Amino acid sequence: MGRFSKMHGLGNDFVVIDARADAVGMTEARAQAIADRHAGIGCDQLILIGESDKADVSMRIFNADGSEVEACGNATRCVPLFVGRDVTIETKAGLLDAKAVDGGASVDMGAPRFEWDAIPLAYAMDTPAMPVSWEDLPAPAAVNVGNPHVIFFLDDLDGVDFERLGPLIEHDPLFPRRVNVNFAQVVGDNHIRLVVWERGAGLTRACGTGACATAVAAIRRRMMAGPVTVSLPGGDLLIDWAPGGTIRMTGPATHVFDGEADWSRF
Structure with a gap:
């Protein structure tokens, strides 16, 4: 066991x-x-x-x-x-x-990467505002924070069909390793509302790397300065980053229960 x-x-x-x-x-x-x-x-x-x-x-x-x-x-x-x-x-x-x-905990998540081949993308392009999009979504940003993310800044998240657009973008050939898809809305000074379609998992209550990537993209576009509060369906994370530095993420962590299992049965 x-x-x-x-x-x-x-x-x-x-x-x-x-x-x-x-x-x-x-x-x-x-x-x-x-x-x-x-x-x-x-x-x-x-x-x-x-x-x-x-x-x-x-x-x-x-x-x-x-x-x-x-x-x-x-x-x-x-x-x-x-x-x-x-x-x-x-x-x-x-x-x-x-x-x-x-x-909870505070984590140094390392430095973000912005080069097209570090995201990675299938071909070269600018990553602060990519010259591509899907349907009526605005031009996104791309950031690698240890895993690949694409971020769309929208005027209003309500009514967005995340479950249709998420997998469509995740599996687009532009992303050879697939991608995490972030739908963001600026709701105040240094405050972002975020919904993430997570690569390989779908919609989740929260995505820490998505919060990091989205805050970095907003700071890189000069929409705000850190620290940034990112509000996800499950709650808030505090993300701090300055260009040239590493990302600091602070937020809750919870132990629910312990158990035993026979791994050979899976």
Whole structure:
């Protein structure tokens, strides 16, 4: 039997498995089965915490569809709570620093990337305001914050068909590794309302990397200066970034319960 914790960051929920003592052979099919909300445990992402020779721990991230991805901001905030102390974390997106704060954690998410081939895009173009769009959406921005994001700044989010537009854009050939799709609305000084169609997971209550990418895109377009409050359906995140620096994300992380499971049954 293997132990796991159910955790969430603003309702973006995770099954977190400690693989440091007992290795878990994770495949796409197994991750998908564990994430299934009807026949499995249920989660937006499955998180494997492992040993690292570069940091305190390593973190692998699997979306609900079984695909392994590079980064997950909400999950990163859960790691110091899961481990029980401030930690450095080795991820496919690089080394991250996570510190516990009252009710959650503050994470240095590293520096954003803006080059077209770092997003990545299928061909060269400007990324602050891409010369492309879909239907009547405005020209988006693209940012890589460890994983790829495209951001649309809209006058009004109400009435947007996220469930139709999200997968249409996620799977567009312009994005060879698919993309996370952010629909944003400026609602006040340094305040953004955000809905995210997450690559491999669909609509989620919150997306930490999406909040980071959206705040960075807004600051880069000189729409506002940091720190930026990003309001997602699950709650608020505080994102701070200045050009040339790294992104600091602060927000809640919650431990829900612990459990045991036989991973060979998935």
